[in-house]
Amino acid sequence: MTVTEDRPTTEVGSSRLRKEDQRLITGRTRWTDNITLPGMLHLAMVRSPVAHAKITSIDVDAAKASPGVVAVFTGADINDEQGSLPCAWPITEDQLAPPHPSIAVETVNFAGEIVACIVARTAVAAKDAVELVDVEYDDLPVVLDMAAAAEGGDLTHPDLGTNVSATWVFDSAEAETGGNVEQAISEAEVLIERTFRQQRLIPAFMEPRSVVCDPTGEQTTVWSATQIPHILRLMLALTCEISESKLRVIAPDVGGGFGGKLQVTPEEVVTLVVSRRLARPCKYTETRSESLLAGHHGRDQIQKLTLAAKQDGTVTGLKVELLADMGAYLGLVTSGIPILGAFMYNSIYKFPSYRFVCKNVFTNKNWTDAYRGAGRPEATFAIERLMDELAAEIGVDPIDIREKNWIKHEEFPFSTVAGLEYDSGNYEAATAKAKELFGYDALRAEQRQRRDAGDQVQLGIGISTFTEMCGLAPSRVLGALSYAAGGWEHASIRMLPSGKVEVITGSSGHGQGHETAWSQIAADRLGMPFDDIEILHGDTQVSPRGLDTYGSRSLTVGGMAVVAAADKVIEKAKPIAAHLLEADADDLEFSAGRFNVKGTDSSVGLTDVSLAVFAAHNLPDGIEPSIDAEATFDPANFSFPHGTHLCAVEVDTETGETKIRDYTCVDDIGKVVNPLIVEGQVHGGLVQGIAQALFEEAVYDDAGTLVTGSFVDYLVPSAADIPHFTTGRTESPSTTNALGVKGVGEAGTIASTPAVVNAVVDAVRHLGIDDIEMPCSPHRVWTALQTASSGADTPRDKTMVDDNADPSHNAQVSDGSGAEGFTGQGGLG
Amino acid sequence: MIPAAFDYTAPESVADAITALGSDSEEIKVLAGGQSLIPVLRLRLAAPTLLVDIGRIEELSGITEEADTIVIGAMTTHADVAESDLVREHAGLLAKAAQTVADPQVRHRGTLGGALVHADPAGDLPAPILVLDAELVIAGADGERTVAAADFFEDMFTTAVGENEILTKIRVPKHTGWGAHYEKFTRVAQQWSIIAVAVTVQVDGGVISQAKVGLVNMGSTPTRASAVEQALVGQPATGDAAKHAASAAADGTSPPTDTNGDAAYRRHLATVLTGRAVRAAVGG
Numbered sequence A: 001m002t003v004t005e006d007r008p009t010t011e012v013g014s015s016r017l018r019k020e021d022q023r024l025i026t027g028r029t030r031w032t033d034n035i036t037l038p039g040m041l042h043l044a045m046v047r048s049p050v051a052h053a054k055i056t057s058i059d060v061d062a063a064k065a066s067p068g069v070v071a072v073f074t075g076a077d078i079n080d081e082q083g084s085l086p087c088a089w090p091i092t093e094d095q096l097a098p099p100h101p102s103i104a105v106e107t108v109n110f111a112g113e114i115v116a117c118i119v120a121r122t123a124v125a126a127k128d129a130v131e132l133v134d135v136e137y138d139d140l141p142v143v144l145d146m147a148a149a150a151e152g153g154d155l156t157h158p159d160l161g162t163n164v165s166a167t168w169v170f171d172s173a174e175a176e177t178g179g180n181v182e183q184a185i186s187e188a189e190v191l192i193e194r195t196f197r198q199q200r201l202i203p204a205f206m207e208p209r210s211v212v213c214d215p216t217g218e219q220t221t222v223w224s225a226t227q228i229p230h231i232l233r234l235m236l237a238l239t240c241e242i243s244e245s246k247l248r249v250i251a252p253d254v255g256g257g258f259g260g261k262l263q264v265t266p267e268e269v270v271t272l273v274v275s276r277r278l279a280r281p282c283k284y285t286e287t288r289s290e291s292l293l294a295g296h297h298g299r300d301q302i303q304k305l306t307l308a309a310k311q312d313g314t315v316t317g318l319k320v321e322l323l324a325d326m327g328a329y330l331g332l333v334t335s336g337i338p339i340l341g342a343f344m345y346n347s348i349y350k351f352p353s354y355r356f357v358c359k360n361v362f363t364n365k366n367w368t369d370a371y372r373g374a375g376r377p378e379a380t381f382a383i384e385r386l387m388d389e390l391a392a393e394i395g396v397d398p399i400d401i402r403e404k405n406w407i408k409h410e411e412f413p414f415s416t417v418a419g420l421e422y423d424s425g426n427y428e429a430a431t432a433k434a435k436e437l438f439g440y441d442a443l444r445a446e447q448r449q450r451r452d453a454g455d456q457v458q459l460g461i462g463i464s465t466f467t468e469m470c471g472l473a474p475s476r477v478l479g480a481l482s483y484a485a486g487g488w489e490h491a492s493i494r495m496l497p498s499g500k501v502e503v504i505t506g507s508s509g510h511g512q513g514h515e516t517a518w519s520q521i522a523a524d525r526l527g528m529p530f531d532d533i534e535i536l537h538g539d540t541q542v543s544p545r546g547l548d549t550y551g552s553r554s555l556t557v558g559g560m561a562v563v564a565a566a567d568k569v570i571e572k573a574k575p576i577a578a579h580l581l582e583a584d585a586d587d588l589e590f591s592a593g594r595f596n597v598k599g600t601d602s603s604v605g606l607t608d609v610s611l612a613v614f615a616a617h618n619l620p621d622g623i624e625p626s627i628d629a630e631a632t633f634d635p636a637n638f639s640f641p642h643g644t645h646l647c648a649v650e651v652d653t654e655t656g657e658t659k660i661r662d663y664t665c666v667d668d669i670g671k672v673v674n675p676l677i678v679e680g681q682v683h684g685g686l687v688q689g690i691a692q693a694l695f696e697e698a699v700y701d702d703a704g705t706l707v708t709g710s711f712v713d714y715l716v717p718s719a720a721d722i723p724h725f726t727t728g729r730t731e732s733p734s735t736t737n738a739l740g741v742k743g744v745g746e747a748g749t750i751a752s753t754p755a756v757v758n759a760v761v762d763a764v765r766h767l768g769i770d771d772i773e774m775p776c777s778p779h780r781v782w783t784a785l786q787t788a789s790s791g792a793d794t795p796r797d798k799t800m801v802d803d804n805a806d807p808s809h810n811a812q813v814s815d816g817s818g819a820e821g822f823t824g825q826g827g828l829g
Numbered sequence B: 001m002i003p004a005a006f007d008y009t010a011p012e013s014v015a016d017a018i019t020a021l022g023s024d025s026e027e028i029k030v031l032a033g034g035q036s037l038i039p040v041l042r043l044r045l046a047a048p049t050l051l052v053d054i055g056r057i058e059e060l061s062g063i064t065e066e067a068d069t070i071v072i073g074a075m076t077t078h079a080d081v082a083e084s085d086l087v088r089e090h091a092g093l094l095a096k097a098a099q100t101v102a103d104p105q106v107r108h109r110g111t112l113g114g115a116l117v118h119a120d121p122a123g124d125l126p127a128p129i130l131v132l133d134a135e136l137v138i139a140g141a142d143g144e145r146t147v148a149a150a151d152f153f154e155d156m157f158t159t160a161v162g163e164n165e166i167l168t169k170i171r172v173p174k175h176t177g178w179g180a181h182y183e184k185f186t187r188v189a190q191q192w193s194i195i196a197v198a199v200t201v202q203v204d205g206g207v208i209s210q211a212k213v214g215l216v217n218m219g220s221t222p223t224r225a226s227a228v229e230q231a232l233v234g235q236p237a238t239g240d241a242a243k244h245a246a247s248a249a250a251d252g253t254s255p256p257t258d259t260n261g262d263a264a265y266r267r268h269l270a271t272v273l274t275g276r277a278v279r280a281a282v283g284g
């Protein structure tokens, strides 16, 4: 394709300010909750306060009689239309799953589940009536502990006969991608065994979820604060048995998602069904409390790990036995989240053998699903913690142990023990640069000094080298994993007669800056000014095909579709340009938006061709009067960004408090379209990963009630809690896409959690500590110090036994000291 | 997050406010800065039928000096308390504590009176008021009465202010020249105290002559660490003396257990942080 050669890249690589920021930051834009339609009704949900119970009766009479109330619906009322919420990823053929009604019908299975829906003329009237619905519950045994649940006992869903939804296995010996891990373990000179807990997290996006449905046209229009308008349309059609062509889904501006809006929600189904029943537009917007309670959660896994190695530090095998808490139901990709991690436990290393077994378990908690990184942060945490433990065990520097095992840059492309082919990377370069920016050797020296002096504040240094599979995903691979859809992305380009350009993308940005980055790509590719390009997305009527935004896929897959569509535009324009120039098409070259007749100064602009096809007065015979084009890009492989993250923390041994002193990361994400956007993605990602390491945890009490139900207790850090970051980059372009890009949306989140926890453990390792459970709160660090200094079992041994052993998991219980304990502050601002 | 419906009145004098509080509406609540009450209403944990907004009563705001006392109107905001030269000079502990409350938005709406009447065990202002031996002036249908801070905080969320009364003023005895420090322990910057220690000390010639130490969230009401106070008096103003005296800080407390830590941890923190707070207060 000679036409695409020699294109200047003046836009790609420049730190343009994001063109969407003005409207997003000021809020003067199309958030779903800003939408008001004539005659619109408002919904409010009645939610179960109990975690597991039979619904014995629901009395809605008082609510129906309340002023302004139009209707009240229970699960029974809409059961013939609500269907069962979809799970698009049955990971095994015999996967078990309960029906997943949007409004509970006979039983409730987690606290927060919807039991009735109020429809009223105003949001206030709807809210007022919520309290008037009288539901009687007959309590059932509450299943909360995934480890116990996996073994049997009380059942979350008695009809299934077990709490285990599915067991999924990858074994390198069976897959013939490596050796037998049991043999490696039996022959190991060094064995590291650990159990880590990935606590439950809440995505906590800024804009609460909101949905508006308007059934008054030929198509029912659904506006939703979603990451996935295209998938949502298909899934709503299938779930509610509505013709797909009768639905139009719009994701207007969406305020964050982090995977939390990669879902088909009960609230969306209920709003759709109710609006169609009543033939009136309806709106539902959740409160922040509802968002924390009933928006899907993330993580929540227990990882039992065995690492086999030689005395010289060469790893010979890794065995992962995973328990994953599904919560009460399977959401859109709930069951597949641990599987997304399955291919990443071996990370950047050349492990000869590997086995991964995952049991997905039901409990009476809100269901889990995608959360930034989805499976890959868990995997990275596990292996990066283990590599530090191995280094400590054999007494070498943790960077050296990594270097001994990682894939060398000259060994790419490299087929891993998990069956992936890594196309490119340079772990040596990223690590060397990170060490230098961080001042690694000086910090190690200071650490030794403080240890020797027995300082009250100890210094710890944490390392995390990581890679991840980005650019979800080659469709064939998804098929092999039984995922219901493909992984391609679509783009189309409309060349407007005035010379302006509309680029329509199937990606559905919700804060990432796609409008800016895609404009930069299209500007370079078409040789057009940045400001002449408009990016349209998030509306199934405007953007006909798409698979939306998640899994760091938008640039590597969606961006490539834009490139392909732009190339087709030029391809189509070329014969017309030749006609206008009265030249032979073969004599034309395209550069900076113009077709030139080689060796002459005769040329015509692409925009002139746009106008010419609009008029269609003077075109070559038989040619269609359009240079618009579309393209669907299916990646041949994942992309594999990587990086080296270094973190220095100070741990106050008197209080257990951890402060991050320095954080340095060098990421290799291949080519960079907009360095400023990348920096933003890295910073935000780091904060989210640090939050898992130190602050955030969704806690349920013994009755299955969410204790961390507001931001008073669910601790999302702010800028004041976060250090300045030192960021750097190395560039090993991806060889699997023409842009050379790899994806950066999840990098910071994946890498930072183990870097921070490794640093905390490193600060107190000399005091006899080799693990601290996340989040490493001051209380947990102090408890570990107490336990170590009393010579009792290490905290690791304790947490291995029972993930509910730590009393701090059960917030607001009396202290059991016999003194008059009380139950904490009201915490209501 | 929409409160249940309520009636609203905004009287312009204390007398009118008292009258409004005596009206026959079913459940009446005073609205000050709203930083605690509004969240409670929005979560529908309370549904008063009438709100009496005392924000327009001018006589309730402001900071003045009367001989040996600083008088702070109940409606004075945390920001004004923190920035007041009078408070800084004569009741430094209170200014320092007010500065740690929440964020600038909350500090510009929330009021000292509101924080005291709300009486959250984790609130930052009750303990300083207690250790500064302030007096609280309460107005009701029968006129004004004055309650010592030691008698004011009755239980969590419960004070000496009766249903039909309002807190009008806080009278703080001058502690001119005293050192002060408020040590607040949190996991993230914007958080209620896991525990906090409020210390103010008078040092004469390198020796501690008077010491007042209060604890936050170590019981259902703010408590005074009397054993520490006694142990400090007569001691040299040094870190060692502070640490030694602080070892008794948790005596007689009954701290809560929650997601941030259990009671034993809080007791431990109380001793460590009391030592640090005293050291900081004596200027060490």
Ligand SMILES: Cc1cc2nc3c(=O)[nH]c(=O)nc-3n(C[C@H](O)[C@H](O)[C@H](O)COP(=O)(O)OP(=O)(O)OC[C@H]3O[C@@H](n4cnc5c(N)ncnc54)[C@H](O)[C@@H]3O)c2cc1C
Residues within 6 Å of the ligand: A828, A829, B029, B030, B031, B032, B033, B034, B035, B036, B037, B038, B054, B074, B075, B100, B101, B102, B103, B106, B109, B110, B111, B112, B113, B114, B115, B116, B117, B118, B122, B123, B124, B125, B161, B165, B166, B167, B168, B190, B191, B192, B193
């Ligand atoms: C996000 C956030 C974070 C916060 N963090 C902290 C923190 O870290 N530390 C802290 O100490 N506080 C914190 N607060 C609470 C803050 O200090 C409040 O301002 C204070 O608790 C209440 O003051 P207010 O004027 O807003 O009272 P309101 O909310 O208006 O009233 C509180 C209660 O007191 C009653 N009341 C108020 N004034 C009077 C009066 N004069 N007479 C009789 N009754 C009265 C009301 O009826 C109500 O019951 C936080 C608040 C928010 C919203």
